[in-house]
Amino acid sequence: MASDSWASDGWGDLQLPKLSISKKIKPPEFSSPTQLVTFVVGKGKEKEIFVVHKEHACRYSPVLDKAFNSEFKEGRTQKYEIEDTNPDTFRIFVQWLYSQKLTHIHYDEHWELEVDDVHKIDCTKGTISRIELWVLAEKLLIPQLQNEVMRLLRLVGRTCVHPFERHVNYIYQNTADNSVLRRFVVNLIAWAAPSSEYKQYPHLYPHEFLLDLVTVFSAAVPPRTAANKRYRLDDTDYFVEE
Template identity: 40%
Template sequence: MVDSQSTQSELSTPPTTSPSKSIRHITKITIKPRIPTLKKAAQLVTLYAGKSKEKFIVHKEFACHYSPVLDAAFKSDFVEGQTQEYRFEDSSVEAVRLLVHWFYTQMLDIIDPTELVDEHVEGVIERALNQDMALIKLWVLAEKLLIPRLQNFVIDEMERCGKIICRVPVQCFKEAYEKTSPGSPLRRFLVDDCGWYLVPEWYSKESNAFPSEMLIDLVTKLADTVESRTMAPGYDMTRYYVSEA
């Protein structure tokens, strides 16, 4: 596949007598590594969640590579730039742990959903709820840090886990709606998740779990849906993606 940015730069570069030098110059300017290089491995930053004193010490290159927000903060004259510390006031320890793990692996260190299928096993429901909440908080955190790739990864994981567990994260609806704005991809995903997976009885059984805004979104979605199968989140996951451009 041709790199569109490289192609545009190449087209705008005047012809030279040394094509190889021109190509090397274009590549150096336009292609950004997908992962940090750790050329400055001794530079570390510290992340905190909420009021917790637990420290997450991360290589500065990783944090700044993936988040333009952290990059600006740690290279500024503000307190974060002076202390090289950043506190996510409205997040959780588990969400920040998942964030740091993703920085280094591009994966999410979560419980295998096959271990959360049997609700009769002691602690399974609580573990599933905690994981759902952590993923919701991670998506919100990724939005604040301007990391669309992580937001999309979380959405895909929520869909994958939901299919295996056959459970909708009802207890997380209020958290999701409190921390997002109207039209949010996360809100749209949860609405479609309900429309596809929840049986009618659940709406009355768990009525307190639905924020009023979500009920309006559900009614609007149902009214606009011509074919019910198009509400399945897996029908087109790109509907919930955030542009990575």
């Protein structure tokens, strides 16, 4: 359940996150260019194999560093399985490992929001890949990548809220309470989506999201305004016809 602290921690503020200047990680020196690790990504027919230089994987992710240099299965096999990430998303992650850039994420690709015949809007195709990439970066403890992705998500959110609505369930299923990604999508939808959306497409919004949304709306109302609204309630407005 949403906690009261969320309102005081900026749940009502949709400004572009102010990112602290983190210390840049020194790139790998290729001291062991023949050491490779394997990633098995996806499920079933969608599964793909990626082979990456171990130095790159371990340099940017403490999670991978610990896994590949341990006595656990990943350390013995030098293989890491990730079932809950799309191979296309992981491909972007691998490119980032080597280039430290996300310039390969394009803005000219579009997908159609298939909710029904009326509610079809062209939005950026790569939004779900960006969201998945942020979630993957969180799991692998790579805050630099999370912040880069957030900047891209914010740019998309300035012009289109619909892809975020479609993927609220994914975000809530793959993030924890007080996640900044949750905070971002709640604020974006709160101040961009029309009120009719919530009843028209209830399947898009999980219970936890609605609780967070109420917290944002409640925190946005000045105390004096809330008091005036409360004391001006007229019981006759709520009478039933006799």
